[in-house]
Amino acid sequence: MLEPRKAWLLAAAAVCAAVASGCHHETVAVRGDNAAGDSTCLSCHVDHASFEQTAHHLTSRLPTRASIAGSFTPGLNVLRTSNPSLYFRMDSTADGFYETAVSTHVRDTTTRTERIAIVTGIRKGQSYLYWAGHDQLYQLPVSYWTGSGWAYSPGYADGRPNFDRLIPPRCLECHATWVEAVPAPGVVNRYQRADAILGISCETCHGAGRDHVRNERSSLHWLLPRSIVNPANLPRARQLDGCALCHNGTAPLRTDAFAYVPGQVLQKRTALATRIGSDTVDVHGNQVALLERSRCYRSSQMTCTTCHDVHREQRDVLAFSGTCLTCHTPQSCGLYPKYGQRLVGRCVDCHMPALTSATVIANSPGHQLRVQVRSHWIKVYAQMDTLPSGSY
Ligand code: HEC
Numbered sequence: 001m002l003e004p005r006k007a008w009l010l011a012a013a014a015v016c017a018a019v020a021s022g023c024h025h026e027t028v029a030v031r032g033d034n035a036a037g038d039s040t041c042l043s044c045h046v047d048h049a050s051f052e053q054t055a056h057h058l059t060s061r062l063p064t065r066a067s068i069a070g071s072f073t074p075g076l077n078v079l080r081t082s083n084p085s086l087y088f089r090m091d092s093t094a095d096g097f098y099e100t101a102v103s104t105h106v107r108d109t110t111t112r113t114e115r116i117a118i119v120t121g122i123r124k125g126q127s128y129l130y131w132a133g134h135d136q137l138y139q140l141p142v143s144y145w146t147g148s149g150w151a152y153s154p155g156y157a158d159g160r161p162n163f164d165r166l167i168p169p170r171c172l173e174c175h176a177t178w179v180e181a182v183p184a185p186g187v188v189n190r191y192q193r194a195d196a197i198l199g200i201s202c203e204t205c206h207g208a209g210r211d212h213v214r215n216e217r218s219s220l221h222w223l224l225p226r227s228i229v230n231p232a233n234l235p236r237a238r239q240l241d242g243c244a245l246c247h248n249g250t251a252p253l254r255t256d257a258f259a260y261v262p263g264q265v266l267q268k269r270t271a272l273a274t275r276i277g278s279d280t281v282d283v284h285g286n287q288v289a290l291l292e293r294s295r296c297y298r299s300s301q302m303t304c305t306t307c308h309d310v311h312r313e314q315r316d317v318l319a320f321s322g323t324c325l326t327c328h329t330p331q332s333c334g335l336y337p338k339y340g341q342r343l344v345g346r347c348v349d350c351h352m353p354a355l356t357s358a359t360v361i362a363n364s365p366g367h368q369l370r371v372q373v374r375s376h377w378i379k380v381y382a383q384m385d386t387l388p389s390g391s392y
């Protein structure tokens with residue numbers, strides 16, 4: 001009679017032999033031809049369905065009336081510029097959605113129209129991308145910024161009809177699941193349009209899920225390995241890398257776009273990917289570098305998921321302050337003698353303030369637009385020492 005453990009191992013070996021490669025799982029990056037797809041994942045993980053409403057999932061989409069935040073209502077669909085002979089018009093027609101630059105000259109009026117093909121962004125703003133020459137991807141001149149409407153795309157000079165900003169693979173690596181680049185000498189923005197997977201999906205963070213789905217569907221699933229990355233089981237640095245792929249500055253990586261495999265070391269090109277500090281933040285915040293500066297982070301095992309559950313939308317700042325109290329007490333705050341329990345629920349307001357970026361993201365006539373970014377450098381901010389009166 002075999003010991004139970006040995007019997008189990010023999011049975012497992014038999015299953016491995018029967019189910020080809022079932023026990024030799026190697027996590028790979030998600031691709032058009034190996035993606036199981038979010039709907040397959042959610043067919044079993046129904047409790048994660050809220051993911052479909054998150055900014056991650058919605059960060060790139062096809063254009064529809066619902067996905068485009070800007071207005072097409074006549075009168076509201078125009079962006080004037082400081083150049084009196086140039087304006088932009090956004091149109092919704094039966095065939096699609098368009099941006100048109102209208103240049104009026106003494107004798108004639110010239111226009112250039114491009115069709116919105118991909119919508120990126122959902123919270124603070126959106127940029128729109130278009131295809132030219134069939135498979136080359138560019139950014140359109142007019143973006144949308146929450147609170148101010150149609151506005152120039154970041155960095156575009158006022159008064160010029162600029163349609164020339166290329167979209168490189170690194171941009172899509174952070175805002176989509178998979179788009180295959182077409183290698184072409186000296187050209188960085190050619191793609192296979194057909195098999196693009198827009199939006200960030202389950203498999204962006206968990207790795208391609210084909211083996212996992214096959215194993216879990218097998219009648220022998222109880223004997224087979226899970227074959228999927230659970231970031232919670234990774235060392236802390238690898239957990240951070242999984243977020244740093246996109247939240248550690250926009251500098252290119254050492255590896256090709258879409259080559260990063262969850263669980264592996266992220267090959268950063270420079271030790272500190274971007275300069276940080278309130279004067280250099282832009283719409284692309286660098287939460288990883290800021291958090292790493294915090295004493296909370298250095299003196300604990302804190303990771304991004306200490307506060308964030310990426311499977312659902314979390315916008316309640318009060319609730320985030322509750323997380324502080326898993327490690328601190330209100331009494332640990334130097335202002336406790338003054339405010340007592342009134343500090344509860346307000347920790348984030350003072351120690352992770354929303355700071356206004358000094359980087360202008362869009363120039364509009366007579367109007368410079370800046371975004372607010374939540375600082376991930378948890379510390380004492382000298383100017384944040386008074387609790388506004390009134391209850392929250
Ligand atoms: C046929 C059902 C099924 C499908 C489809 C499925 N899973 Fe799972 N998955 C399970 C079961 C069962 C478990 C183990 C129990 C649990 O953790 O919920 C699991 C566990 C996991 C875990 C935790 C693994 C661990 O080691 O702790 C992750 C992560 C995961 N699944 C992600 C996914 C992703 C991503 C997809 C889509 C590519 C997916 N699952 C598709 C059934 C499924």
Ligand code: HEC
Pocket residue numbers: 054055056058059060120121122123124173174175176200204205242243244245246247304305308310313314
């Ligand atoms: C593939 C790139 C990518 C990865 C990997 C990634 N993110 Fe993001 N994340 C984004 C992008 C892009 C946005 C902004 C989406 C938008 O608003 O269009 C975002 C937004 C967020 C937000 C704001 C959501 C909101 O609704 O306000 C949080 C929080 C966040 N990410 C946390 C994380 C954490 C934690 C991880 C690691 C577990 C992670 N992200 C991994 C790209 C990524």
Ligand code: HEC
Pocket residue numbers: 055120121122123124125126127139167168170171172174175245246247248249250251283284285286373
């Ligand atoms: C290194 C990853 C990365 C790259 C490269 C990148 N982004 Fe982002 N982008 C993000 C993340 C992460 C956020 C959310 C940042 C935050 O809130 O701190 C974001 C935010 C945005 C937003 C605002 C979204 C919102 O809902 O607030 C837009 C629009 C955007 N990116 C467009 C682009 C475009 C277009 C490109 C390429 C030209 C690009 N990004 C390149 C990661 C990236």
Ligand code: HEC
Pocket residue numbers: 038041042045048049051052056200201202203204205206230231232305310311
């Ligand atoms: C932005 C990255 C990201 C995306 C996208 C993502 N996850 Fe996760 N997932 C994580 C992280 C990080 C953890 C570990 C959480 C922790 O440390 O507690 C996790 C844990 C899990 C687990 C195991 C623990 C649990 O919550 O049951 C399952 C199952 C899972 N994810 C399924 C999914 C499914 C299904 C989707 C898509 C609908 C998805 N994930 C999308 C990052 C992600």
Ligand code: HEC
Pocket residue numbers: 294295296297299300301302306320321323324325326327328347348351352378379380
């Ligand atoms: C995982 C545990 C953990 C969480 C969660 C946490 N902290 Fe901390 N924090 C610490 C530790 C540990 C220290 C260092 C204490 C020491 O060295 O005496 C610290 C230090 C601090 C400091 C002093 C910083 C400095 O530069 O001197 C402040 C302020 C602080 N935390 C506020 C917060 C706030 C606000 C939150 C919630 C947004 C929070 N912490 C969440 C563990 C945590």
Ligand code: HEC
Pocket residue numbers: 243247285287288291302303304305306307308314315316317320323348352372373374375376378
């Ligand atoms: C101590 C808690 C805490 C930790 C740890 C933490 N965050 Fe956050 N994060 C927050 C709070 C609070 C907000 C603000 C939420 C809001 O205003 O809706 C936030 C917002 C964000 C946003 C939206 C940014 C913006 O300016 O709107 C992103 C992206 C994000 N976090 C990513 C990350 C990443 C990546 C990590 C890990 C490197 C991380 N966070 C770790 C508490 C935390």
Ligand code: HEC
Pocket residue numbers: 321324325328329330332333334335343344345346347348349350351380381384385386387388
């Ligand atoms: C009104 C702004 C404000 C709020 C709200 C607030 N703090 Fe503070 N906190 C401060 C200031 C200012 C200091 C520095 C006080 C001093 O040194 O006299 C401080 C100090 C601290 C320290 C000690 C830093 C050190 O030097 O070791 C910790 C820890 C801390 N706060 C945690 C919290 C927690 C947890 C909450 C929520 C329950 C909170 N704070 C709410 C402003 C605030």
